Amino acid sequence: MNLRLNALLTSKLKLNKKIILFLFSLFYCQIFSQKALSLDDVKKEADHFFEDEEFAKAYKPYTQLVANYPKDLEYNYRLGVCMIYCEPDKKKCISYLKTASKNSEESPKDVKFYLGKAYHINYLFDEAIKYYTEYKLIGTSVQQKKLQVDQEIKACENGKRLLSNVSDLVIQSKKQLNELDYFRSYDLKSIGGKLLIKPDEFKTIIDKKKKEKSVLFLPKGSNTVYYSSYGDNPINGKDIYTSTKQADNSFTKGEKVNGINTEFDEDYPFLHPNGKTLYFASKGFNSMGGYDIFKSVYDEENKTWGKPKNMEFPINSPDDDYLFVTDSAETTAYFSTGRQSPPGKIDVLKINTKRIPIDVLVIKGNLFKESQDQILKGKILIKNIKTEDSVVTFKTSENGDYLIDLPNGAKLLFTVETPGLNTQSDTVNLPLATTSKPYRQTISYLEGKMIITNFFDENSSEENYKQYLKVIEKKAKLDVNEKAKEFDEKIVNISKKEVEENSEELKTKKDKMNSEIPSVSNLELVALSKQDAEEARKEYKVLKLDAEEAKQIGNDLLVTSENTISKINELISSDETIDDIKIRNDSIKIHETKKNDAIRQKEKANKLLAYSEVLNEESKIKEKEAELNEQYSNELEKIIINNNNESITKLETLQKEISEISNKEKKSESFYNDVKEKIEEK
Secondary structure (H helix, E strand, O other), X not given: OHHHHHHHHHHOOOOOHHHHHHHHXXXXXXXXXXXXXXXXXXHXXXXXXXXXXXXXXXXXXXXXHHHHOOOOHHHHHHHHHHHHHHOOOOOHXXXXXXXXXXXXXXXXXXXXXXXXXXXXXXXXXXXXXXXXXXXXXXXOHXXXXXXXXXXXXXXXXXXXXXXXXXOEOOEEEEEEEEOOOHHHHXXXXXXXXXXXXXXXXXXXXXXXXXXXXXXXXXXXXXXXXEEEEOOXXXXXXXXXEEEEEOOOOOEOOOEEOOOOOOOOOEEEEEEOOOOOEEEEEEXXXXXXXXXXXXXXXXXXXXXXXXXXXXXXXXXXXXXXXXXXXXXXXXXXXXXXXXXXXXXXXXXXXXXXXXXXXXXXXXXXXXXXXXXXXXXXXXXXXXXXXXXXXXXXEEEOOOOOEEEEEEEOOOEEEEEEEOOOOOOEEEEEEOOOOOOOOOEEEXXXXXXXXXXXXXXXXXXXXXXXXXXXXXXXXXXXXXXXOXXXXXXXXXXXXXXXXXXXXXXXXXXXXXXXXXXXXXXOOHHHHHHHHHHHHHHHHHHHHHHHHXXXXXXXXXXXXXXXXXXXXXXXXXXXHHXXXXXXXXXXXXXXXXXXXXXXXXXXXXXXXXXXXXXXXXXXXXXXXXXXXXXXXXXXXXXXXXXXHHOOHHHHHXXXXXXXXXXXXXXXXXXXXXXXXXXXXXXXXX
């Protein structure tokens, strides 16, 4: 092996020193790996690296130890911690940490914290908060401060807010590069300047002691430099400083930048050539965990940097994201992340800075049964009406719940197969949404007929991210996605078309109004008033009929349900005389279930009767509106024929009354929506 390596090196004399050192390192690593270590030696090596927080080096030996001692709590704990910081697949660590936390008395003290951290980096913020909070009850104050538990809890709360509305990005390229020189891949042609490891002249004694290796942007044509440093006091972590080049090419002593530093770490500043926009990474403010990228704009009037704005997901994640550098037009940018890279590697992304809508909507649905004996587990087939392609086929859960990803803005055909009922289909038009928000849907049956109800206008909340968890996990990978650009162009084209159509429609209406207003005669106004009266009269009749039907159905249902409840009560009384306890209890249980169904029927009956009253009240309002319009047309005719001044005064009064009655809220709609919401809550 030695001879072969020497021959290789001799024949490649032009190789630089770095490559030669790499080859020697590779050779000796191979020699070392051939030497078998005892498990005691492996444990010593693993423990040494772990105590020094060199998790990448401790990872492999702890893997070996867990393979030999799969139930050992300490080994599982330490392997789980190593995985948090070294394993690209962030879900792997959870099972080991859960194993380590099984025995609360014997489990390592900090396992609760790291289990919280494991859920945190996997976007399961509520679970993370739970374990962080539990750790606060047992962890020492010194260790809690070191692990910054309160800040981690705050980061989870920030994450819930930041992910309540998710948009997407066009990822142009993604490269996994060495941690030592990843920043050299940034293309700075449009702005000039250089990215380089921070020179010693910008380092304090503490920076050098901590072997701090930050990256500094040296702008072209500017004497001002922004960089990060521990300064002279490491208590508050790293901060952003600024320094100016002097006539002798030396730099002034660095000064902290006001408004963008916190008690936590700030790093990787990039001042755009416009001199007004500063991008930087911070673990403070409203970071969702680790370094998040922020943007601050300089306020010329107040001479201060504006409140930093989080660049949000998917640029930011619960892991470290940093070094955001844009082109001169701020349309394209580079940034780096460690969220899915192995030790020693960094992912560098080139993106379009413009946000675009996500290409999917997530619908949370419920299949409701009409009768007690109906089976909820149904099958739903969804087809795209425009393309006639099958989108998805899935089964609901035992309790009728389902969660599906569907194409944003699509027109779909839902075909539902429910045991015991006819297969039925209905169309669902998805909104063309610009950001994620909760989309709910119910599928219910009334007398065997399927009814799909969509709740697409609900407001966002901090819990939305749970509905989009699978989408978030997918988008967090930051895969190159040219199709996203096509989808964005589709949105833009549709939006432009809608604007043009709306503008044309508005122009047509305006022209029509302008042409009609001067030509409307008094006689035509009389005709219009009579037409309004006739329409109001028709609506009155429909409402009156609906009210009567609702009342009739409600009364019939009320009588039936009350009779059923009375009979079941008699049966329950009879059940109580049965001697056999099991038979008695089973019979009572069956009758109680039927009684509950009858009680629900009675509740429906009462709701129908209440709805009938509301419809009846609205019918009276419509009847009044019809009468007022008839009076208005009569008084207008008097003016035309007799020029009656008294009628002019009456017209003004009538017009006011008509306006007031027309603006009255339709109580039947609010009543119906209120009942529907309560049913959904149940």
